[in-house]
Amino acid sequence: MSTGRGRNPAGVTEVLLDTTTTSPMMVCVAEILILALVVITALAFDFTNGFHDTGNAMATSIATGALRPKVAVALSAVLNLVGAFLSVEVAATVAKGIVNLEGVDGSALLTVVFAGLVGGILWNVFTWLLGLPSSSSHALFGGLIGAAIAALGMGGVVWDGVLAKIVLPALLAPVVAGAVAAVGTFVIYRITRSVPAGYQEKGFRWGQVGSASLVSLAHGTNDAQKTMGVIFLALVAHGSLSPDDGMPFWVKASCAIAIGLGTYLGGWRVIRTLGKGLVEISAPQGMAAETSSAAIILTSSSLGLPLSTTHVATGSILGSGVGRRGATVRWSVAGRMGVAWLTTIPAAGAIGAACWALAHVIGGPLGIIVVFGVLVAACLAMWLHSRKAPVNPDNVNEEWDPAEVPVPATVRAVDELVAAP
Template sequence: MNAELIVLLVVVVTALGFDFTNGFHDTGNAMATSIATGALKPKVAVALSAILNLVGAFLSVEVAATVAKGIVNLGEVSGEALLIIVFAGLVGGIIWNLATWLLGIPSSSSHALFGGLIGAAIAGLGMNGVEWSGVLSKVIIPALLAPVVAGLVAATGTWLIYRITSGVRDKTKESGFRLGQVGSASLVSLAHGTNDAQKTMGVIFLALVAHGTINADADMPFWVKLTCALAIALGTYLGGWRVIRTLGKGLVEIAAPQGMAAEASSAAIILTSSHLGLPLSTTHVATGSILG
């Protein structure tokens, strides 16, 4: 086994480790509001989220393509040097994920990964090592807009919900919307799989291109989709209870109608972004929706 193949294997395993931490870090995105309002019991919520993350990971590869080709300038580096840059970026992302998870901070796993890759590319290649146009249009601008748009959509949705159901008794309204939250929270989990699992797929694809196993125009290998889907689903099932506590109770106290509006808003924005190949922070979208 040559040295470059060993480096490739290390990068793939590290990428799946990042995917796993992404799963338990971001469980709160989908399920915090449902658990906080009593719509779902914690164990049921996390198991449901894990299954739907697994399914969602197979629905799209647009975000994976953005990560694979839109962050690191492939014209400036290849081979083992590119593998080392990818590995360094992953290590940075994992360390940030673990630190913020321990503190219960709902930070962005996605931006931790992008920051790691950008930093490693600059350190190894200089400023020309980064595809700055892709980073600006598909990472920075969506990062700034997503939580604001999510907050506005969720606020509008909540206002409409209370307006439409103003004549319904509070007890009936609360129980009905708790049932609705099961559907909206499930949709967020599905959306999370379409966006966040794709990021790790993109990184592994990048590593395979660097090794020469596939070329940059090849389709995403099935085994990459499967392993990334399983890693994020397992991480989701084990759960990020510290982050769930912060999102569910640490920001605001919410009722079931607000929770459903927040979840529906998050799901709509994440699914739209996945379709457009925009690797959003699902954490920031969910946080913006909850605040809205």
């Protein structure tokens, strides 16, 4: 990798690797160390994506009893792993459609990618702590955009790509998914209105197993590829690949395994919110919601759109509540989710920009290592805090009672924050 070519805003490259005072061997070791930390951090993001988004596929099946909690996350993990190998269209969009690669020095780009990943991970873990199903995709994109702006200015972002492939799908996806699920739920209840409720529940629970499995497969085709795209971007920045090269198999395999492991861990706090907090859901509603989500996610993956599976799944669940006459829809919980959705990109962007600034000020591999240490410490602190009100397979399906259940109690903190003057 050359450290003296291309765009070099604010002396970024010289701060990272000063080749005038460092031997070639040490420069090479430093470059490899930085690349390794970026790849590790990318896989860590993929892992958080898995446990944060497990509820998108399995929350309704767990809530209705169609699948036992541990069986559900194991099935979802396997299908996420398989889905990651089915396509690379979304990975290509992430690798080439968000950050402007033209003329950017490799060292500067690696730091941008690293800082963006840290921003995405920290926002993912924070919203998991609150039990809020925010978008892992938008956390990643927000972190990358914030870091790119901080390092390269406004020209460091491909704004046409952001508008066409992030903003517009974010606005349309939950609306379309909700409408499809509402119509599907209405039709299901209309067709089966003469069938006793008990038989409805039993029959559609079997249907939920198939539809939830399809969502998990779709999630793998869409979300695992986002991390593939980021690692590909890092390899291009390092000089190991050119922008026109194909996706290496080891990148596909490692991303598939990371998202599968994260999914198996199970993001129980988010699963609880989606399964019990939004709608008092029945098996027919669950099947309608899951089928709608799978159809939309698979379509977006084939088109190369890095869609937020969280937005799709949440819109589908809300739509299933609207489509069933007399169903309970908790719009206050949906409102809290909406606040999280609106703040995800700017919040992750601010974290990404701050991480880039810290790495830039310290300089060299040490700057990257310090930011990595901050990431580990912050994640550990949030995990320890979550142990004060744990959510697990044993209590994930308890009745949703804001006065008693731990998850709503933590989510009320968001209400107080929003209501504060």
